[in-house]
Amino acid sequence: MIGLSPWRRRNATGLCYNAGMRFDVLTLFPGMFAGPLNESILKRAIQAGIINVVLHDIRAYATDRHRTTDDAPYGGGAGMVMKPEPLAACIRAVLSMAPETGEPSQPPVILMTPDGEPFTQRIAAELATCARLVLVCGRYEGVDERVREALIDREISIGDYVLTGGELAAMVVIDAVARLVPGVIDAESIADESFSDGLLEYPQYTRPAVWEGRAVPPVLVSGHHGEVAQWRRRERLRRTLERRPDLLARAALTEADRAYLRTLGWNDPTVGEGAEHSAATKS
Numbered sequence: 327m328i329g330l331s332p333w334r335r336r337n338a339t340g341l342c343y344n345a346g347m348r349f350d351v352l353t354l355f356p357g358m359f360a361g362p363l364n365e366s367i368l369k370r371a372i373q374a375g376i377i378n379v380v381l382h383d384i385r386a387y388a389t390d391r392h393r394t395t396d397d398a399p400y401g402g403g404a405g406m407v408m409k410p411e412p413l414a415a416c417i418r419a420v421l422s423m424a425p426e427t428g429e430p431s432q433p434p435v436i437l438m439t440p441d442g443e444p445f446t447q448r449i450a451a452e453l454a455t456c457a458r459l460v461l462v463c464g465r466y467e468g469v470d471e472r473v474r475e476a477l478i479d480r481e482i483s484i485g486d487y488v489l490t491g492g493e494l495a496a497m498v499v500i501d502a503v504a505r506l507v508p509g510v511i512d513a514e515s516i517a518d519e520s521f522s523d524g525l526l527e528y529p530q531y532t533r534p535a536v537w538e539g540r541a542v543p544p545v546l547v548s549g550h551h552g553e554v555a556q557w558r559r560r561e562r563l564r565r566t567l568e569r570r571p572d573l574l575a576r577a578a579l580t581e582a583d584r585a586y587l588r589t590l591g592w593n594d595p596t597v598g599e600g601a602e603h604s605a606a607t608k609s
């Protein structure tokens with residue numbers, strides 16, 4: 327285990343954030359985590375002591391000779407269910423492991439499961455304010471419901487498809503949360519990115535200026551910072567309208583944004599009879 331003292335600070339906005347963060351992962355397959363944690367940004371953050379990932383093998387908490395962790399479902403049906411005893415013993419053992427210093431409360435215990443709450447950037451940001459998270463990876467057809475009732479605080483899914491287990495989903499959560507922990511990547515990339523303001527990203531280009539006959543948009547090499555900013559904003563709006571029009575309803579849009587979107591055929595929900603009616607009833 328890499329030593330790390332999770333402690334909390336408050337920034338100017340009064341929000342809690344961490345100087346470091348610990349993830350405890352409970353899994354039957356700890357080997358699945360070696361690849362993602364040993365490359366690139368997560369590797370560097372772990373080496374720097376900014377994040378700490380502690381893997382716990384649920385099978386080590388099985389007490390029978392065969393170290394059984396699953397059993398057939400009551401009522402019949404296909405597949406196997408994770409037995410309550412080894413999983414509960416593992417969760418309780420992890421919760422009893424004293425944090426190194428200063429942690430104010432018990433960490434949330436989160437079950438990775440396809441019937442959980444859909445994971446979003448908003449949830450990633452919320453989880454990134456925790457000093458410590460406990461991620462439980464479900465396997466087989468599911469987890470005994472009584473363990474969920476007794477020991478699980480929250481259930482998260484990473485999308486509407488079925489994985490063979492929660493391990494890849496836990497890695498997705500660790501990756502999305504870890505990059506929001508101060509010091510893991512530079513703050514500017516976070517502030518700038520898709521989803522933080524509800525719009526998709528603008529297209530990016532790097533050298534050469536012409537590649538296989540395709541030129542970079544001239545505005546980007548013009549040196550006019552104001553025009554570059556306007557072009558990028560419009561590209562974000564155009565892309566979001568084309569690919570994810572559902573996001574526009576919740577995006578932070580200026581009047582200029584709305585005017586531009588209308589030139590692209592967007593149906594502005596604040597313009598028209600419904601909006602006029604609600605404005606009239608409010609005043």
Ligand code: 6GU
Pocket residue numbers: 437438439440464482483484485486487488489490491492495496
């Ligand atoms: Cl968290 N687990 C599994 N097994 N499948 C999933 C998932 C989680 N999220 C989406 N599909």
